[in-house]
Amino acid sequence: MTAYWISLYREITDEAKLAAYAQLAGPALTGAGGTFLARGMPEQTYEAGEATRSVLIEFDSVDAARAAHDSPTYQEALAALDGGAVRDLRIVPGV
Structure with missing residues (x-):
C-alpha cells in the first residue's frame, strides 16, 4: 500500500543548514524509492493552517x-540539518 x-517546517533557524540537508536528503529519498509530489510554501491555508514549508x-x-528515513544516507542528511x-x-x- 502506498505511503x-x-x-x-514549523520554523527554519538556519538557512545554510537547511540547504546542506536538502542537498543530501533529496538524493537519499529518491534513491530509496521516494517521489516528491509537492514541496514549498502553501498557496492557501484554511482553518488552523499555518503558512509553513511543506x-x-x-x-x-x-x-x-521507514527504511528511507533510517538509511545511512538520510541519517547523514539529518546530521547536516543539525537543529x-x-x-x-x-x-x-495511503487509502
Whole structure:
C-alpha cells in the first residue's frame, strides 16, 4: 500500500543548514524509492493552517518510507540539518 512522507517546517533557524540537508536528503529519498509530489510554501491555508514549508513524498509502502528515513544516507542528511529547522515529520499510509 502506498505511503506518504509529510514534513512540515514549523520554523527554519538556519538557512545554510537547511540547504546542506536538502542537498543530501533529496538524493537519499529518491534513491530509496521516494517521489516528491509537492514541496514549498502553501498557496492557501484554511482553518488552523499555518503558512509553513511543506514537503510531500510518495513511497511504495510504509516500510519503504521507514527504511528511507533510517538509511545511512538520510541519517547523514539529518546530521547536516543539525537543529537548522523545527519540523513535524510523519508517514501516513495511503487509502
